[in-house]
Amino acid sequence: MDRHIENQASTMKWTNDITRLLGIDFPIVQAPMFGVTTPEMVAAAGTAGCLGSLALADLHADQCRDAIHKTRMLTQRPFAVNLFVHHIPAIDDRLRTDYAEATAWMEQLAQRYNLAVKLPAIDDLAMHNYAEQIEAIMDENCKIVSFTFGNLDPQSIARLKSKGTVLIGTCTSVKEAELLAQADIDIICVQGIEAGGHRGTFATEDIPAIGGLSLLAQVSEAVQVPLLYAGGIYNAKTLLAARALGANGFQIGSLLLGSAESALHDFEKDRSRRAKESDIVLTKSFSGRFARGIKNIFVDESEASGLILPYPYQNKLTAELRKVARSNKLSEFVNIWMGQSISEFSGDSTTSIIKRLIEQTEVLAGL
Structure with a gap:
């Protein structure tokens, strides 16, 4: 591990349930933004000691395998593959x-x-069922699977867990968080209304009216599962606010739209x-x-x-x-998907952008 990253990890005391589950140094996740994320971005997030997310959306199983292979050629660090779990x-x-x-x-x-x-x-x-993707990612021995638009079926959950796979589900309400927790999902990503891109809503057709940080606080009280928070995190203040309200990890997306590795x-x-x-x-x-x-x-x-x-x-x-x-x-x-929090768009590498966020957080936290 890079000496600079190692020193930061020990200083900030970032280690928690999420870093242990995911095998990363910092509980920061690069959001799986289909059409924006590239294998290069995923690898760059890993270089920063964080979790990269490879967005597979509803790609054909063979396309999923190709994307996984390209990413593995660029990094030895852990990364997640992200699926769209939806009813057709x-x-x-x-x-x-x-x-x-x-x-x-x-x-x-x-x-x-x-x-x-x-x-x-x-x-x-051409319609692709996520069951085909499950077969591909199991064949490729992917150990971290995140998903949105719904919950995996019980059989897929059991099969993935039997292989030691860490599962990350997405909720936009307390009810959805409870459904994911009851299904034995390992980590829940609480998606705030501020977040860019698609809403992960699946238990209702309505748009949740509650703000993201308020939702995070409520979900934190409702379930005993490590929580990621996504929505409006673009600097140290917003990251620390999420941590104070119960987030164990932090997912960033819009901050990386202009990065060198972005597919935009x-x-x-x-x-x-x-x-x-x-x-x-x-x-x-x-x-x-x-x-x-x-x-x-x-x-x-x-x-x-x-x-x-x-x-x-x-x-x-x-x-x-x-x-x-x-x-x-x-x-x-x-x-062009992006969140409500308008921030400076950096053309730097994903690694540099994330490292800068880590450093600013340490300074603001006084650690």
Whole structure:
């Protein structure tokens, strides 16, 4: 381990249940941001003595294996693989009709802005069940699995635990935290309403009205499970506030959007740097699930249309539009997820950004 990191670890006394469970020096987790996270970012987080998270989302099992192999070529440190655990609605007559209407509307929108897109038919969509991913990550002997949008089924939990896998679930309410704890999930990530990206909500369709730190305090009292906190952590003050309210670990995402290892294109990073608080909204427009990011023309037009399909159908339908928009560097038609806390966007390496957060925290804590 880097001597600088070793000295920090002993000075700050960061060691706790989470560092022991995950085999890391600092209880800081790089958020699994699909479309932003790269194997390089995961490795860089590990170099800082923290946990990198490889976002697999709903990739095909073979794509999962490729991503895991690329990451392992870059680091020997522990890292998590992150899955989307969600229900896929069956295709019925109603969904076919809605999909056709949404497709026609989106084609008209694209024409209006001179975007040449060829949207997929509903029967051509490739849907991947997370059960296939479980097989891949077990074959690859991944020892840390985090997930969102729901809870793993009991059989998958039992199989993973039989291999000594540490499981990290995501909650956005006390009820969800209790469900995860009852399922014997090892670590619970409490996702505050301030967090960027998709909401991990699964026990209700409603958006939790409670603020993240208030939720963290309530979850801390409700369950006896180590807690990560995600949402609005961008400096030492916010990290220490989360710790004071019961967090054993801290997940950071938006802080790393502009990093050297981020997969965001330069025009997307530039738009993120220029974002104002009033630009950040919760929307279902791009994926069919609530996610926090930068408002743009597509968000406004989509919400006004009322033609938003359930996840993952909306996500699959908008994928081609987003691809074409990115190739044309048009930020008004791509999803740029980020949290409510607007902070300085550093282009430094993920390692440097995290080390700086650790150092600032030690200074502020007086340790």
